[in-house]
Amino acid sequence: MNTPVTLPAATAVARQVLAEVFGYAAFRGQQQAIVEQLIGGGDALVLMPTGGGKSLCYQIPAIVRHRAGQGVAVVVSPLIALMQDQVGALDEVGVEAAFLNSTLTPQQAASVEQGLLSGRLTMLYAAPERLLTPRFLAMLESLHERGQLSLFAIDEAHCVSQWGHDFREEYLGLSALHERFPDVPRIALTATADDHTRADIVERLQLQDAKLFISSFDRPNIRYTIVERDNARTQLLRFLRDEHEGDAGVVYCGSRKKVEETAAWLQDEGIPALPYHAGLDAGVRKRHQDRFLREEGLVMVATIAFGMGIDKPDVRFVAHLDLPKNIEGYYQETGRGGRDGAPADAWMTYGLADVVNQRRMIDESPAGDDFKRVQRGKLDALLALAEAHDCRRVRLLAYFGEDSQPCGNCDNCLHPPVTxxxxxxxxxxxxxxxxxxxxxxxxxxxxxxxxxxxxxxxxxxxxxxxxxxxxxxxxxxxxxxxxxxxxxxxxxxxxxxxxxxxxxxxxxxxxxxxxxxxxxxxxxxxxxxTPAEAPRRSRSRTRGGAAAGTDAAPRGPKVAPADLDERQIACFEALRQWRADVAREHNLPAYVVFHDATLAEMARRQPASLAELGGISGVGAKKLEAYGTALLQVLEEGKA
Missing domain, CATH: 1.10.10.10 (Winged helix-like DNA-binding domain superfamily/Winged helix DNA-binding domain)
Structure with a gap:
């Protein structure tokens, strides 16, 4: 049977893993408390915004417990792409991890299962439908009997709730984890959950005794803009050309047909764009998603089938050409921008047809009256946000029960509307x-x-x-x-x-x-x-995401941080080119090798030795060993 890890210096060990493996000097926000809860064998329900560092909340306890002889952590993930990226990133930092999904051949799957049962793996990623098969449950039973099941992490936990914006029926069976393995700690994580959804997660996953961790939902680097629809394509094109030339971003549409037409139109306008929706062949979807993750400056035009768990940090904008169903969906989708903390835009057109269509879909759905009533309330809250004359962020955060002050970084704050x-x-x-x-x-x-x-x-x-x-x-x-x-x-x-x-x-x-x-x-x-288009904005903006005066526009990925001088900018671009070559060689997204913020710090501090390079945030021991010498060479050449 599994027992709680007893480590007198659990916090010190966790911090050591944070620094040694991931290259970070300190935890952020509630990460440390969550990590300690899991290391000690407790359950946790975590609500943390996209880009807030949710993955570390279970990855570090998994590593600590594995090193203490507690076996493998099983991570429940709904998306193949997310599993693959997470495993690739863990491999880069020297952590033994694997995934089991439909992309593997029988021989590859057998090899992963052998690694699981032998105790070699620290983490295994699997979809809920695979986890609940008799074969998989039997393997978990075998591990549990030997005390080799360290924890369960249930990512995108809002999928378990019928009140949530992305309900997935296969998540309902995950209550079996508590029933079969009551002594194995569990952590459920989501970026969005209102009171209804939160209560549903607790009930359906039997997390009544879990400790609740709610981080601020504020994403101060995201600027929220909602414009009255006039000519949506003209408005979108102006937004992209004026503010996001060459940037990576996502354009959400309400239908598959509109996705394909919009992607084709953007291509005709000279903007590299790809379509993504559930009706496309699985191979096409994978190719498009891989290109979006690995290439720079691509625009993905998509239905809500795209995006959950996408870790690409340098998405500079998320645009909506149709109104989402509720604030949770809007927050989740817009939150895919600016995961790296740099400025990003959430931009949406909104018109009468949106209101009509959304209300009709609710009224004509076969759902029960209670469900329809709740969905109407959620839509009303989103409409109030769209019609607001005051700070968008204050209203958005208030929906999640969080008090705030006017942000100075939304359209209504930057350009107060005439009413x-x-x-x-x-x-x-x-x-x-x-x-x-x-x-x-x-x-x-x-x-x-x-x-x-x-x-x-x-x-x-x-x-x-x-x-x-x-x-x-x-x-x-x-x-x-x-x-x-x-x-x-x-x-x-x-x-x-x-x-x-x-x-x-x-x-x-x-x-x-x-x-x-x-x-x-x-x-x-x-x-x-009074109907009016927001004034055009320049492409200069402060690093923290807040506006400088009334001019506020995000930088694209090809633009170096504003605090670098000319020589440092040249070094930064040389580092980015080196990273692109390494990522291509390893078949990884560039950000899995190093984030832009890490490269910018290298360019700024100009480390001249492996020891100095190891002090850069984001450079762990494995990456230092693998890339240190090459990085020092790039930095040295940049001085010439």
């Missing part, structure tokens, strides 16, 4: 919808009309359809001529977002809800932003 009292306009729109229904009953039967037609009537346009239905005679005809079509769309978007108007049927016809009466009576005051 106007839209109460009177909203009452006019509601009155017109009501008059449609009344007029229909009196003249030609009940009939509903969509947004474009309503705006024509409000603005007094005598179209053929308006004349056909006699709506030019309505008291509401032309009462909104003072507002533009764009302004009326914004008013209607807000009314739908607030639930005062609903859209019905295939053509999105408009109808009033019971709450519309409160607006018509004047009991509710509405304000909205």
């Amino acid at each position: 106007w009292d839209s109460t009177d306009a909203a009452r006019k729109a509601l009155s017109c919808i009501y008059r449609f229904a009344q007029h229909g009953r009196e003249h030609h039967g009940a009939r509903s009309f969509g947004v474009a037609y309503l705006i024509d009537v409000l603005r007094g346009k005598r179209t053929e359809k308006v004349e056909q239905y006699g709506h030019a005679s309505l008291s509401t005809f032309g009462i909104g001529a003072d507002l533009s079509e764009q302004q009326w769309r914004a008013v209607l978007r807000q009314l739908v977002a607030l639930g005062h108007v609903v859209t019905e049927g295939e053509y999105g016809t408009l109808a009033l809800t019971d709450t519309a009466r409160t607006v018509l009576r004047g009991d509710v005051q509405l304000r909205m932003r």
Whole structure:
């Protein structure tokens, strides 16, 4: 049976592993407390933002417990690409790790199983469906009987919850780990979980006795921008060319068709882009994902099928051409930008069609009423974020129960929007919808009309359809001529977002809800932003992610950190070229060899010996041994 590790100097040992293996001098945030909890044999539920260092929270306990004779750690991961990258990164730092998934031949899988049962492996990565097979469980039983099962790590734990944004049914069976191996410590990790999802994780994984660790959800290096949709492609192209020329990024779309069309259009515009969605052949998806991870400056156009667990640190932007389903999804997806801590952008276009489509999908889903009610609440929270006039980050963090102050690094903080009292306009729109229904009953039967037609009537346009239905005679005809079509769309978007108007049927016809009466009576005051495109921004920005004045734009991966002088920049670029060659030779993403931050510190400090090089953050013992001499040569040549 497995027993807790008894190490009087557990913290010192963990810090030694952190420095020796991973090359870091100190833990960040709650990492040390989480590591100590697992080393001591306790369970943990960890909520930590993307890029916050979740992997180290179980990798270091796994190494410490393995060295203490406690056997192998089993890491449950939902994605093949994530397993492969994690194992490749561990191999680079000298840790014996492997994965079991469908990419292996029978002979390769047998070799991994032999390594597992022999005690050679420190960590084994596996998908939940493989872990729960009788064969795999039998191997775990054998290890457990010999006291050689050190811990279970369940990554992307929100997948277990039906309330979460990425529910995966195969995760439900993971409660068997506690039932079969109650004395083996477990850690469940996720970057996003609201109260519903968190409670579901605890219940379904039987983590009632686990210690809860919640880190700040703030990603200060990410700038949040949401623009009213005008021409989405034109807006996206301007965003990419003005601010992210040559940068790696992700563009999320709501459908497979839109993914392929957008990727092809970007390619035609001279921007290297690849499509990714679940309908593509598995081999094509793998090739595209591998290229995105290994090459610089590629844009991945994708559905939400892409991204979970992608460790690429230098994603400089995440753009949404369609509204996500909820704030958890938005946070998870935007969090894939700027994992290296350098400035990144979360940019999204948003329009009335998004609201209509999302509400329709919820209403027409076969789910139960309770589930639909919760999903409507989640959508309402996201719509409130999109319509906000105040700090986006304050609202985003408040959703996760975190208080904060205006950030100075979102569109509303950098360029405070002009707002106007839209109460009177909203009452006019509601009155017109009501008059449609009344007029229909009196003249030609009940009939509903969509947004474009309503705006024509409000603005007094005598179209053929308006004349056909006699709506030019309505008291509401032309009462909104003072507002533009764009302004009326914004008013209607807000009314739908607030639930005062609903859209019905295939053509999105408009109808009033019971709450519309409160607006018509004047009991509710509405304000909205004046439609305007955010000002163009320069490509200079402070290193911490906060804006310098009102100019704030991220640096691309081809741009060296701002604090390097001309000679250091040349050295930095030479180091990056050396890293690219090594990564290509080892068939690894470049960041697995060294992060940009590590190369920048080398260029800045100019170490002249192996001992000095070993003091650079991110240079562990194995990497120093493997690459030290070559790095010193590159640095020496850079001085010439």
